[in-house]
Amino acid sequence: RLAAQRMTMSERAALEELHLSMAEMAENGRYDDYERANTDFHTAIFAGTHNEELIEVANGLRLKLAPFRKSQLRIAARMTKSNEEHTAIVTAILDSNAREAEKSLRRHLLSAAKAALSRMS
Numbered sequence: 001r002l003a004a005q006r007m008t009m010s011e012r013a014a015l016e017e018l019h020l021s022m023a024e025m026a027e028n029g030r031y032d033d034y035e036r037a038n039t040d041f042h043t044a045i046f047a048g049t050h051n052e053e054l055i056e057v058a059n060g061l062r063l064k065l066a067p068f069r070k071s072q073l074r075i076a077a078r079m080t081k082s083n084e085e086h087t088a089i090v091t092a093i094l095d096s097n098a099r100e101a102e103k104s105l106r107r108h109l110l111s112a113a114k115a116a117l118s119r120m121s
Helices: 002-006 009-027 031-048 052-072 076-094 098-120
Strands: none
Touching (some): 002 031, 002 076, 002 098, 009 031, 031 076, 076 098
């Protein structure tokens, strides 16, 4: 929500460019590249909030969840789904639609959590 409201035009352009490159990575099964870019993608959104406390909390949580995220992106279907979810997030941010950005990111996080949990059972 905050990123959709606060990102600069250059931050939005960089996010869109990164997302487009990630679509190509997902399409070609480049798991390692996608995983690195995924970290950059989420970091760009955190930074786009321009809220230092939120950035600190988000980065701490990312570190704790890193082992689970890595394994779930190794599945081609999950990588493709992740990229589709990113499309909704990026579109909302580019449109400055805070409500839709928040909903899309929440859906993405829930989807990622479900994928990680299904691999554990």
